[in-house]
Structures are given as structure tokens and as C-alpha cells.
Amino acid sequence: MSPKGEEALKAFQKFSEEFPEDFKRFTAFAAKPYAFFDPKTRELIITTILATKGYESEFKFHPTFFLLGTAWDTAYAALYLASDEASYVTGTTLIVDGGLLAAGGRRRGEEKLV
């Protein structure tokens, strides 16, 4: 395992110790990047773990975790813009941000504006 992978795994293990109930079902795999806020250090930890097969959606929508985009998201947008499918598209900007700009500072799951 790469040093980065080890670091991610350690972060995940540390987190699962603190919240054992939530993570009983999950095992660590190197896959998509997820992120969570470490409640003790208040740091944003980016990690590469994926739920055990069958529990992906549970994991994906866990309020503590959020899925980050990857370079592949940019790549697919570039593929569309480069292809003839976009032959009537020019001079525009395709935003690939998971809805961050649309949210205008609202946090995930927050219903109220202020």
C-alpha cells in the first residue's frame, strides 16, 4: 500500500473506533475519494474507502461523509466538450462542482438559509 493509502486507512480506522456503530458494516477498500471532518482535530480528512458491496448507498448518504469529485469528472466533461456531440457548444463554461456554487454556502442537508 502506498504511503497515501496507509494514511487514508489509518484515518478510517481511527474514525471507525470513534463511531463503531456506524462503521460495523463497512470495510476499507481503495476506491473513490470520500471526505469527512475529524470531530477532534476539526480537520478535513480525505480518504479512499468504499462501503462493503451492498451498503454503498447507505455509506454514500451517511451525513458524516461526502463524495468528492475526481479527475475523471473533469475528463468526462472534457470528453463531451471535445467531441462532435458538442459541435454547437462554444464560448461557455461547464461547471463540474457537485453543486457547490449552486448551494451558495449552504451546507449539505441544511434546510434553512440562515
Add this chain to the structure above:
Amino acid sequence: MRLDGKVALVVGAGSIGSGVGNGRAISILFAREGARVVCADINFQSAEETVKMIREEGGEAAAVQGDATKSGDAKRLVDFTVELYGKLNILVNVVGIASGLGVLETSEDEWDRVLTTNLKSIFLMSKHAVPAMIKSGGGAIINISSAAAFVAHPCLSYGTTKAAIINMTRCMAVDLAKYNIRVNCIAPGFLDTPMVAPIMDDTRRAFLRQVIPLGKIGTAWDTAYAALYLASDEASYVTGTTLIVDGGLLAAGGRRRGEEKLV
């Protein structure tokens, strides 16, 4: 294929006349990419025509009649889809009209009719489709706005609603992100579609080729390919945004093709 295993509901999947409008092109392209498509339209025959075109290519589709501005119909379209194909992954809101001109020339009836058709249809379809999408594990909603959302449009009600659709898209995107539902919008510029056929002639086409930087007038297929990207998992990190498909018209800001100077 890019939409393998997905079920799509295209509202406004027919076309005015026998040509290919945005809804028809989107339906055909989605089916080509492996989706099972429910083609809904207020005009059943027109929806059936789209389905016929899909089946001739070996695709899977079904036609259904419904008025997306009526809550009962909107719910029925969603129920029809789920009963037939077992789930709902993609909703495309294509329904839209323009009526009247400026504030002085627009009647109150026209104003109400355009706002109801262009905005309420999206609200009602989304309202009824979202629970089905949640049950399906998430999904994608695509709304059709227009380049008319960004600049003044001679038809006040049209310009108003098309701008509103962009922020409806943002609001729903942020609201529904927690359900893994992405909401995006396409803003097409001038397209050679059946909807604008009555006002398109050779003089106008020649003029448009001068003002559109790419020197051509787009077709419904340009909208359809944008919708395909936004509906597919390729756009799984894209939500709350508007994709402009206008041949560079808005970027040019009134400069004609080939003009180097601003004035």
C-alpha cells in the same frame, strides 16, 4: 452504452409536426444509448410517433398522454413509468411555449398560460417524480431553459420563465442532492426545430448564420447530446448548473461573425 439499465421519462417527447424537436431527439438518443424511455406528451399521436421512431431502431419505448400542468396527470405519468419499467432514473422536462410579445401586447391569459406551461409543469413533474427516483436509488432531472434566459427576449413571458428555470434548477439541485438526485439545465440558443419553423425562412437563417459565431444553426440533436451527457453517470459530479448550447451566440454579445472590432 451510456444509459444502460436506466429508465427515462421525457415530458414533451412529441414534436410539432413530423420533424424532430428537442423532446423527440432526446427520447431517440436516450433509447439508442440503452435507456427504456417513456415518451409523454399532451398530444398522444405525437408521442406515439416518437415511440415508433425508437422501435424502428430496435429501442424500447412507450407512449403516454398527459398534461404536465395538471397534478393528477403528472402523477399518472410517473406511475405509468414505474408500473411499466419498475423504476425511474431520469426525468427530462421539455414542455414549453411562447405566447404574446412585450408587456403591452401580452394578455393576462397568455401570461398565465406561459407561466403555467413552462414552470408549473417542471414543478409538478419533479414533485411526483422525485419519490420514485429516491426509491430507485437516485437519478437525474434535466430542465430545458433557453439562451433567452440571459438576455432580453421579445416575448416577455417566455424570457421570464426561461430565466426562472435556471434558478429552479439550482434550488432543486441543492435540495435533492441528499437523495443522490442531480438537477441540471440546458439553455439552447437558436435551433432549427419544428417549434420555430413558422418563423424560420431563408432570410432569417442567413442572418442567424452571421450572428452565431459557429456560423450554423443548431438542431434538436445538439440539445439531445447535452442531455445525454447530463443524464449519464459521466456527469455524476455535475448538479445545479446550466449548460449553454448556442453556437457561441451569448459569448459574442451581439458581435457579428467575422467582426474583429467591438464597434
